[in-house]
Amino acid sequence: MTRTEKKWSADVTEHSDALDLEPNIFASDDPKEIADSLKRSAEESHRRKVSPYQSAMSMLTFYINRAGKNLDADKRKTLEAAKDELRKDFDRPTKH
Template sequence: MLVWVQPPMAARRQPHRWSARVLAQSDALDLEDGVFRKRTARAVAASLRRSALASRRRKAQP
């Protein structure tokens, strides 16, 4: 008869936190909440522009 024994806590593999790593290391733009729920394209564009100007996450100099 086979009996499965759970390994001790230290021996268990920790889950990958790829999403946290991407958020920390990515050069992606930080957007305002609800930016794509705005009523007009002009409002979306203005929000994106504000986010781009305020963001310090850059691959290259502007």
């Protein structure tokens, strides 16, 4: 696999046509901070093709899936908790 092929998903995260993400937002250890940032980005975007909720949740899920097995357990737990925070932010039922 070439370096270019390995980096396509990082390019999507950095240059999404739907969302302008705050720098290093996925590095945060605070699920609420991640969710609030994604919500702001989704609501401010004028390029997205779906609802702000769908756009924010899709980006979060994409990031989790992209990291795959390289994502340590603590970080995965934080990002999964961010999904619940995002659901709360958009008044959607949380999953448990």
